[in-house]
Amino acid sequence: MSEQLATRPPRHFLRRxxxxxxxxxxxxxxxxxxxxxxxxxxxxxxxxxxxxxxxFHSWGAPGHAIKVSFDNVGAAYRTMFTGSIIDxxxxxxxxxxxxxxxxxxxxxxETLTYATPLVIVSIGVGIAFQTGIFNIGANGQAVLGxxxxxxxxxxxxxxxxxxxxxxxxxxxxxxxxxxxxPGVLKALTGAHEVIVTIMFNYVLYAFLLFAVLSTALQQPGxxxxxxxxxxxxxxxxxxxxxxxGLRVSYGVFVAIAVVLFAWWLLDRSSLGFEFRVTGAxxxxxxxxxxxxxxxxxxxxxxxxxxxxxxxxxxVASTTHYIxxxxxxxxxxxxxxAITVALLGRNRPMGIVWSSLLxxxxxxxxxxxxxxxxxxxxxxxxxxSAVVLFVATPVLVKEIFRLxxxxxxxxxxxxxxxxx
Amino acid sequence: xxxxxxxxxxxxxSFTANDSISITVEPGQIHCLLGENGAGKSTLMNxxxxxxxxxxxxxxxxxEVTKFADSGEAVRRGIGMVHQHFMLVPVFSVAxxxxxxxxxxxxxxRVDYKRATEEIRRISKEFSLEVDPDAIxxxxxxxxxQRVEILKALSHDAxxxxxxxxxxxxxxxxxxxxxxxxxSLAASGKSILFISHKLKEVKAISDVITVIxxxxxxxxxxxxxxEKELASLMVGREVILTVEKTPSTPGANVLExxxxxxxxxxxxxxxxxxxxxxxxxxxxxxxxxxxxxQTELVEAITGLRRVESGTVTLKGRDVTNVTPRQALDAxxxxxxxxxxxxxxxxSMSLADNLVLNTPKRAPFAKxxxxxxxxxxxxxxxxxxxxxxxxxxxxxxxxxxxxGNQQKVIVARELSRxxxxxxxxxxxxxxxxxxxxxxxxxxxxxxxxxxxxxxxSSELDEVMALGDRIAVMFAGKISGIVDPSVSRQAxxxxxxxxxxxxxx
Numbered sequence: 055m056s057e058q059l060a061t062r063p064p065r066h067f068l069r070r071x072x073x074x075x076x077x078x079x080x081x082x083x084x085x086x087x088x089x090x091x092x093x094x095x096x097x098x099x100x101x102x103x104x105x106x107x108x109x110f111h112s113w114g115a116p117g118h119a120i121k122v123s124f125d126n127v128g129a130a131y132r133t134m135f136t137g138s139i140i141d142x143x144x145x146x147x148x149x150x151x152x153x154x155x156x157x158x159x160x161x162x163x164e165t166l167t168y169a170t171p172l173v174i175v176s177i178g179v180g181i182a183f184q185t186g187i188f189n190i191g192a193n194g195q196a197v198l199g200x201x202x203x204x205x206x207x208x209x210x211x212x213x214x215x216x217x218x219x220x221x222x223x224x225x226x227x228x229x230x231x232x233x234x235x236p237g238v239l240k241a242l243t244g245a246h247e248v249i250v251t252i253m254f255n256y257v258l259y260a261f262l263l264f265a266v267l268s269t270a271l272q273q274p275g276x277x278x279x280x281x282x283x284x285x286x287x288x289x290x291x292x293x294x295x296x297x298x299g300l301r302v303s304y305g306v307f308v309a310i311a312v313v314l315f316a317w318w319l320l321d322r323s324s325l326g327f328e329f330r331v332t333g334a335x336x337x338x339x340x341x342x343x344x345x346x347x348x349x350x351x352x353x354x355x356x357x358x359x360x361x362x363x364x365x366x367x368x369v370a371s372t373t374h375y376i377x378x379x380x381x382x383x384x385x386x387x388x389x390x391a392i393t394v395a396l397l398g399r400n401r402p403m404g405i406v407w408s409s410l411l412x413x414x415x416x417x418x419x420x421x422x423x424x425x426x427x428x429x430x431x432x433x434x435x436x437x438s439a440v441v442l443f444v445a446t447p448v449l450v451k452e453i454f455r456l457x458x459x460x461x462x463x464x465x466x467x468x469x470x471x472x473x
Numbered sequence: 474x475x476x477x478x479x480x481x482x483x484x485x486x487s488f489t490a491n492d493s494i495s496i497t498v499e500p501g502q503i504h505c506l507l508g509e510n511g512a513g514k515s516t517l518m519n520x521x522x523x524x525x526x527x528x529x530x531x532x533x534x535x536x537e538v539t540k541f542a543d544s545g546e547a548v549r550r551g552i553g554m555v556h557q558h559f560m561l562v563p564v565f566s567v568a569x570x571x572x573x574x575x576x577x578x579x580x581x582x583r584v585d586y587k588r589a590t591e592e593i594r595r596i597s598k599e600f601s602l603e604v605d606p607d608a609i610x611x612x613x614x615x616x617x618x619q620r621v622e623i624l625k626a627l628s629h630d631a632x633x634x635x636x637x638x639x640x641x642x643x644x645x646x647x648x649x650x651x652x653x654x655x656x657s658l659a660a661s662g663k664s665i666l667f668i669s670h671k672l673k674e675v676k677a678i679s680d681v682i683t684v685i686x687x688x689x690x691x692x693x694x695x696x697x698x699x700e701k702e703l704a705s706l707m708v709g710r711e712v713i714l715t716v717e718k719t720p721s722t723p724g725a726n727v728l729e730x731x732x733x734x735x736x737x738x739x740x741x742x743x744x745x746x747x748x749x750x751x752x753x754x755x756x757x758x759x760x761x762x763x764x765x766x767q768t769e770l771v772e773a774i775t776g777l778r779r780v781e782s783g784t785v786t787l788k789g790r791d792v793t794n795v796t797p798r799q800a801l802d803a804x805x806x807x808x809x810x811x812x813x814x815x816x817x818x819x820s821m822s823l824a825d826n827l828v829l830n831t832p833k834r835a836p837f838a839k840x841x842x843x844x845x846x847x848x849x850x851x852x853x854x855x856x857x858x859x860x861x862x863x864x865x866x867x868x869x870x871x872x873x874x875x876g877n878q879q880k881v882i883v884a885r886e887l888s889r890x891x892x893x894x895x896x897x898x899x900x901x902x903x904x905x906x907x908x909x910x911x912x913x914x915x916x917x918x919x920x921x922x923x924x925x926x927x928x929s930s931e932l933d934e935v936m937a938l939g940d941r942i943a944v945m946f947a948g949k950i951s952g953i954v955d956p957s958v959s960r961q962a963x964x965x966x967x968x969x970x971x972x973x974x975x976x
Binding site: 318327331339345 | 775777797800802807815818819829830833837838841842845
């Protein structure tokens with residue numbers, strides 16, 4: 055009997071831990087991220103600190119301090135969850151009365167709204183990473199996509215059937231054009247894409263200001279840096295109708311199409327095979343007859359195109375216009391995309407999950423700030439901690455004492471900037 | 474120094490690289506560790522040098538149990554190591570390299586170059602190791618670079634020197650020079666642990682030979698033992714040191730190389746007017762010490778390096794300066810020298826690696842979409858035909874042994890339609906079984922009428938495989954001879970001697 059038990063294979067989850075499954079590591083990294091967030095809440099929230107200060111004032115104080123800590127952390131994470139995914143109370147209410155579905159679905163709708171362009175741009179960044187290319191210019195490429203998409207959607211008028219594809223195509227084209235510059239420069243002159251794309255971001259930001267202040271694109275009658283509004287025929291309408299108040303739009307289908315395209319490209323196409331070979335071993339790629347220059351250019355066209363598409367989807371589904379601050383500042387999705395792609399291991403489905411996580415943390419963080427007063431920055435801390443733990447699988451395995459901890463072949467999500 | 478290793482065991486996961494190895498090196502002794510690649514010699518030396526920590530066993534120096542936390546401690550205890558790949562900074566001078574990490578300093582922590590230089594002069598004189606302390610290392614020939622490594626070890630008052638495959642990169646003449654240095658060091662009381670898999674050298678220099686196979690000591694031998702005895706100890710069975718092949722029946726020229734000039738990475742001339750003919754149904758073996766332009770020659774033929782002048786013609790068609798893709802399509806098969814860098818993508822599966830240079834060709838892809846079924850079928854067929862040992866065709870090639878990795882490349886190249894096969898160091902680092910297999914495959918495709926250019930720095934391989942032997946020295950062909958000539962004659966050609974009349 056005991057003999058039989060000993061030889062029986064371990065249960066599924068345990069086996070996956072033993073095999074250092076990346077999904078397991080990512081889940082544990084997420085858990086650790088929340089632990090770090092909890093420690094920060096405990097050490098920074100005044101109410102909690104007060105409770106700990108009174109630790110020696112009475113016999114009940116230690117228990118009280120622990121209780122206050124748990125209450126605060128619990129409240130923060132609860133509002134984060136109810137604010138980004140679903141509020142069980144509201145859900146039960148809707149289920150029993152059939153009313154209030156709008157309120158119930160708002161959190162998840164918001165998360166999907168934020169995730170939609172993020173998925174698209176992150177997949178573009180991920181494809182470049184898989185080829186060994188750092189596209190740090192995704193934000194600028196998304197900006198140009200947004201500009202051209204806004205122009206196509208507001209300055210040209212046609213029926214919806216044509217206008218939406220035309221607007222999306224214009225955004226895509228904007229991304230392709232801005233991706234072509236670093237691609238061609240790298241292929242022909244060897245200029246390093248990191249430098250070129252970072253610098254080109256600023257060129258595109260300046261162009262954004264120029265565009266929204268130009269007579270062609272500026273909102274008529276305005277002196278400020280605000281563009282015209284997209285024709286209704288060019289907007290990606292809310293999935294459940296304008297009246298529902300839910301912002302999640304038909305842009306979701308664009309994102310799904312991009313995921314399918316990326317899956318085909320990376321997993322099934324011979325072009326994607328060349329991308330992956332180039333990314334994994336450029337010398338073997340060359341010796342196997344692959345043309346590195348062509349590959350660099352094509353990758354940049356695709357990566358930039360997807361960034362541009364993300365930019366136009368953002369405009370067409372939410373704001374319907376752009377201003378001089380469009381995607382600029384630390385909220386730029388093109389920069390978030392870098393971490394999202396790394397967290398998703400540069401694979402389409404992985405990126406979908408990590409985009410949803412980042413969107414949920416952002417949306418939930420705002421709800422948390424509004425309800426509990428804990429700053430939104432905590433969400434950023436959790437995001438960063440998760441990425442940090444994912445980037446250091448050895449650390450995670452060490453913390454959880456996973457078998458085979460010091461892996462000999464740690465898979466790097468990306469390589470260094472040189473070579 | 475008297476060094477004793479007792480029952481050293483080192484495991485990597487489930488793999489036991491060293492299995493309770495015990496060795497004793499007496500003062501003034503040249504002790505040779507003989508074994509095939511992968512037998513565990515380098516692992517043992519890394520244990521001894523403090524780079525790896527053994528699971529079991531102990532190291533004794535002069536009878537005292539010693540533990541090294543790192544290599545710095547090993548150095549302080551008088552152990553010096555000359556690595557197979559030199560650990561020198563190419564743009565630094567000899568003096569700078571020797572004192573690196575232990576620089577003598579003046580006030581304000583400034584490096585005292587004068588004292589460093591004097592110190593090196595003193596050591597050079599003491600052990601008659603002539604090197605100019607001010608020379609820049611990258612300008613020195615390999616043999617002298619190695620001398621710098623030895624100097625470096627001696628400057629740390631090493632009493633025991635570990636030489637890891639020191640002759641792999643040297644010409645026969647440089648090897649002689651190294652051996653006389655080793656003898657004089659031993660005579661002055663230094664102990665030497667010499668690691669090699671080359672029987673002749675081992676016999677020539679050692680006082681004691683310890684043979685290692687698959688991580689275990691399988692025996693000790695006197696240097697008087699015959700090569701055949703040593704070889705069978707080393708590989709564990711009788712070894713055929715020759716390749717069985719019928720005389721060649723060469724046909725017309727397949728590959729014609731005329732006055733080829735190729736530069737190396739630094740823009741210096743590496744191939745200096747080489748002309749060669751490779752005929753159908755013939756193996757032309759290209760011998761030579763590594764670094765005499767063979768690598769650049771092969772890269773030029775396969776489209777990986779630009780030809781400065783001269784021509785390459787394949788069956789009458791000009792293929793000078795074609796792209797790698799065109800070279801592949803023209804029927805030039807290539808087994809690259811550095812298989813892991815140029816031949817494989819280690820993180821990818823066996824199946825993917827078998828179509829690495831034909832991903833777009835039917836039946837592996839149609840309209841840009843890969844046909845996974847055809848790719849898998851191809852992988853199963855190749856695994857079967859070429860006896861590749863793998864648990865699955867989806868397994869990443871990084872988990873295959875070196876021999877099986879090479880079989881993947883051989884299988885990929887030989888299953889395409891070829892006109893000529895270019896193979897560089899096709900058996901480097903492989904076990905004897907795989908070597909026999911690869912040799913057999915090369916002879917097989919010759920018999921089918923392909924031309925073959927086999928580049929190797931192993932004299933045994935060149936003599937066993939070649940129907941004709943060309944020798945390359947300093948970017949030129951120093952001679953083309955029949956495989957029946959003596960090893961000494963080829964050795965002289967490898968050293969640049971072109972007048973063989975006095976041999």
